[in-house]
Amino acid sequence: MLPCALSCLSVLGAAGTALLCAGLLLGLAQLLWTLRWMLSRDRASALPLPKGSMGWPFFGETLHWLVQGSRFHSARRERYGTVFKTHLLGRPVVRVSGAENVRTILLGEHRLVRSQWPQSAHILLGSHTLLGAVGEPHRRRRQVLARVFSRAALERYVPRLQGALRREVRAWCAARRPVAVYDAAKALTFRMAARILLGLRLDEAQCAELSRTFEQFVENLFSLPLDVPFSGLRKVLPPSPRPSSWGSLDAPAGHFFLKYILLIY
Incomplete structure (x- = not known):
């Protein structure tokens, strides 16, 4: 009985020591x-750092x-x-709210x-x-992209957008079944962006796969920068099989956009 009690005490003592060390x-x-x-901190500035906490090592808060969520x-x-x-x-992040504070930051970009x-x-x-x-x-890249989405450029996209919308609505009407408007509109928007901006003609299978890849990319764009199994970054980084061709290139549709993109580089 006594050896058993001593054994239990030694185990508890070891566990307590381990917890204390941890x-x-x-x-x-x-x-x-x-x-x-x-x-x-910047030693050239005498201003104090804002109040707050940096949280736990590496993970922060x-x-x-x-x-x-928003309660944070x-x-x-x-x-x-x-x-x-x-x-x-x-x-490290400094969170700023309040109209006057935000105005100061927005007007002070690059300064x-x-x-x-x-x-x-x-x-x-x-x-x-x-x-x-x-x-x-x-500044240079923003100026180039501004021309792509200027009023004149958007007017050039309108005829193609109207044609794509008419075809899509006719397909919805011909289906004679309920239409999940949100999912259908999201798929239509993605397909038109690929067609109008990049000049790609995608079939349904190619568009669905590329759309899934894009959604997964967006969902994990803001994640912990840790390339470890099951992390958001790992879901996006590994190469995955792709079709040998992403459809044909519709040169007139994508040329206007792509020629300005090339100017950036």
């Missing part, structure tokens, strides 16, 4: 994580943000005010602040996109 390690990691962001921002705004710091999706997307978006989109460009490259 708690100390977590506390030390939390302290070093907080210290890191305190030391990385991402898990809280995913679980709480409202709770911290009540606690810290309209400007607070946090750590989301692998990056006071510059736009920056989460690291996962940079990994998936690359550095040569409009979102990844800063300064003069960003």
Whole structure:
């Protein structure tokens, strides 16, 4: 009986020691994580950092943000005010709300602040996109794309858009069955974008597969920048089989858009 009691006590003692060590390690990691962001502040500025928390090492407050949703921002705004710091999706973030604060930021782009997307978006989109460009490259690319979506350019798309819409509505009427308007409209929008902007003629199977790939990409664009199994980033990064041809190229439809895209590079 006594050896059994001693054995139980030794197990409890070992478990308590392990928990104590784990708690100390977590506390030390939390302290070093907080210290890191305190030391990385801009020493050229005497202004203090906003109130807030950087959360747990590496994860920051991402898990809280995913679980709480919109309540995450409202709770911290009540606690810290309209400007607070946090750590989301692998990056330190300062959350700003209030009309006057937002106005200052929007009018100060490239002077006071510059736009920056989460690291996962940079990994998936690359550095040569409009979102990844800063300064003069960003200004030049934005000017080029503005011509693509100008009034004159949109007027050139109208006849093709009208034809596609008529054909789609006729197909809905001929089906003689209920139409899931949201899904059908979403598929139609995607198909017209591929046709009008890129000049691709896709059949139903190609359009459905490309649309699924696009939706999966968008759903995981803002995720933790960790390329590990079952992560959002891993779902998008691995290459997947594609048809040998994405349909024929409708040159008149896509030429106008593509020639301006080529100017960016």
